[in-house]
Amino acid sequence: MKYMIMTFGSAEAGLAAMGRDWMLEMVKFMHGLDKDLRESGELVDTQGLADGSQAKTVRFEHGIPVPTDGPFAEAKESLVGYWIVDVESEQRAIEIASRIVAYVKQPIEVRRVMDAPPDF
Amino acid sequence: MQSNIEDLLRELAPQVLGALVRRYGQFDACEDAMQEALLAAARQWPKEGTPDNPRSWLVTVASRRLVDDWRSEEARRRREETAASLELPRAQGLASDRDDTLTLLFLCCHPSLTVPSQLALTLRAVGGLTTAEIASAFLVPESTMAQRISRAKDRIKAGGAQFTLPPASERGERLRVVLQVLYLIFNEGYTTSSGPELNRADLTAEAIRLARMLHQLVPEEGEGAGLLALMLLTDARRAARTTADGSIVPLDEQDRSLWNSSQIEEGVAILTRTLGKAPVGPYQMQAAIAAVHDEAPSAQETDWPQILALYEVLERVSPGPVVTLNRAVALAMVNGPRAGLALLGTLDDDERMAHSHRLEAVRGHLLERAGELAAARVSYRKAARMTASIPEQRYLALKAARLA
Numbered sequence: 001m002k003y004m005i006m007t008f009g010s011a012e013a014g015l016a017a018m019g020r021d022w023m024l025e026m027v028k029f030m031h032g033l034d035k036d037l038r039e040s041g042e043l044v045d046t047q048g049l050a051d052g053s054q055a056k057t058v059r060f061e062h063g064i065p066v067p068t069d070g071p072f073a074e075a076k077e078s079l080v081g082y083w084i085v086d087v088e089s090e091q092r093a094i095e096i097a098s099r100i101v102a103y104v105k106q107p108i109e110v111r112r113v114m115d116a117p118p119d120f
Numbered sequence: 121m122q123s124n125i126e127d128l129l130r131e132l133a134p135q136v137l138g139a140l141v142r143r144y145g146q147f148d149a150c151e152d153a154m155q156e157a158l159l160a161a162a163r164q165w166p167k168e169g170t171p172d173n174p175r176s177w178l179v180t181v182a183s184r185r186l187v188d189d190w191r192s193e194e195a196r197r198r199r200e201e202t203a204a205s206l207e208l209p210r211a212q213g214l215a216s217d218r219d220d221t222l223t224l225l226f227l228c229c230h231p232s233l234t235v236p237s238q239l240a241l242t243l244r245a246v247g248g249l250t251t252a253e254i255a256s257a258f259l260v261p262e263s264t265m266a267q268r269i270s271r272a273k274d275r276i277k278a279g280g281a282q283f284t285l286p287p288a289s290e291r292g293e294r295l296r297v298v299l300q301v302l303y304l305i306f307n308e309g310y311t312t313s314s315g316p317e318l319n320r321a322d323l324t325a326e327a328i329r330l331a332r333m334l335h336q337l338v339p340e341e342g343e344g345a346g347l348l349a350l351m352l353l354t355d356a357r358r359a360a361r362t363t364a365d366g367s368i369v370p371l372d373e374q375d376r377s378l379w380n381s382s383q384i385e386e387g388v389a390i391l392t393r394t395l396g397k398a399p400v401g402p403y404q405m406q407a408a409i410a411a412v413h414d415e416a417p418s419a420q421e422t423d424w425p426q427i428l429a430l431y432e433v434l435e436r437v438s439p440g441p442v443v444t445l446n447r448a449v450a451l452a453m454v455n456g457p458r459a460g461l462a463l464l465g466t467l468d469d470d471e472r473m474a475h476s477h478r479l480e481a482v483r484g485h486l487l488e489r490a491g492e493l494a495a496a497r498v499s500y501r502k503a504a505r506m507t508a509s510i511p512e513q514r515y516l517a518l519k520a521a522r523l524a
């Protein structure tokens with residue numbers, strides 16, 4: 001079963017608050033985590049997103065799509081990055097998320113990816 | 121052995137495809153058949169040995185596939201529908217492998233295709249890479265890449281493109297597109313625009329191979345030579361550009377003993393042969409600038425006045441905000457950071473730079489050199505927020521953190 005593990009916040013605020021050593025630790029941790037998940041055959045995809053301040057939000061207003069600058073959510077609730085893992089159980093997904101949260105110190109969301117027929 | 125066969129197959133791929141299209145028309149079907157023949161060769165040759173005439177082996181196998189395909193009922197109908205999709209002027213006389221490969225390049229870089237399609241089709245039809253290999257190089261699912269390639273082929277068919285060299289009146293412009301496609305493939309490999317890996321060496325090597333091939337096909341084209349030199353001189357620094365964990369090492373901090381000296385030598389030799397003999401163009405100028413960096417024994421000994429002069433020429437032949445930005449760096453090295461910052465200021469209202477992190481990154485660097493640490497930090501952080509490259513974001517955020 002597949003799960004999406006998502007981190008939220010502002011990468012930049014995190015960097016500003018935590019400082020240089022934390023950053024270097026974090027880089028090492030992320031490399032290690034990706035390597036582990038790749039080697040265990042559980043990693044489907046992982047991506048980091050560009051900062052939310054660079055985002056555009058497109059709304060449907062008065063019958064026309066209207067793009068505006070900035071993310072939809074508050075900066076602290078904006079999606080920073082995700083992992084999609086294919087694991088044996090929800091428990092295993094939570095275990096991975098627990099490893100991440102110990103570093104990120106921001107809440108992590110773990111959500112089941114819905115099954116779809118292969119040639120949808 | 122295995123990699124020798126692979127090299128040979130890649131080299132023969134465009135020649136085989138050229139021969140097939142010349143004989144049967146139908147670029148799309150021939151391209152599929154060529155790929156199947158390459159796969160068959162990759163399976164059989166390591167076991168059974170390379171045939172005496174590998175090129176004709178591939179043409180024969182691919183032809184058999186085509187004929188088999190056409191024999192089947194459904195395919196016949198398909199063929200009737202698409203007949204004359206790519207009619208060839210028969211017996212063109214002196215058509216050679218050389219012309220075929222060049223014609224293929226022009227076809228794959230046809231201006232009616234989108235840029236991502238041009239890149240993908242060039243890598244497949246001219247480079248002989250499989251769809252799976254191209255997909256993994258661009259970090260997209262294989263089915264996405266297969267679709268992109270198949271749409272590109274449909275588009276070529278629908279456009280009624282001919283398998284002939286473009287007329288002399290269009291040649292310059294068409295060649296410019298081919299050079300741009302090869303340069304984009306190189307850049308995609310060298311600095312990925314996004315994602316965790318800074319280098320994707322395979323695409324870089326493939327771009328260099330194709331640029332080398334193009335240079336051999338049209339040695340008289342100065343910009344073709346310039347592009348090959350630029351790639352060689354840039355890629356020569358690859359080993360020094362990143363640390364083991366993928367962090368960026370800026371040019372002035374790189375361990376120059378890790379630079380590839382034979383590649384530098386080759387790039388400089390090509391450039392020396394070319395400069396002054398052909399009309400000057402942006403690739404030659406950028407290669408000349410790269411050569412000045414590569415030939416400096418240390419960052420301190422870099423000939424910045426020379427680089428500044430070259431950027432001034434580049435700005436004349438190919439003006440643009442990115443060139444101005446780079447000239448500001450050179451100007452700062454020659455006349456001090458204030459002079460550089462003043463030139464950067466002229467870009468503040470340039471719409472084309474509004475979404476680029478590079479302006480702020482360079483400003484941070486020059487402010488730091490001018491001793492304005494607080495302002496430098498603001499610029500670095502702004503740049504870190506704007507970039508879409510993870511290693512670059514990390515690099516800029518660390519720069520900011522160091523000044524805190």
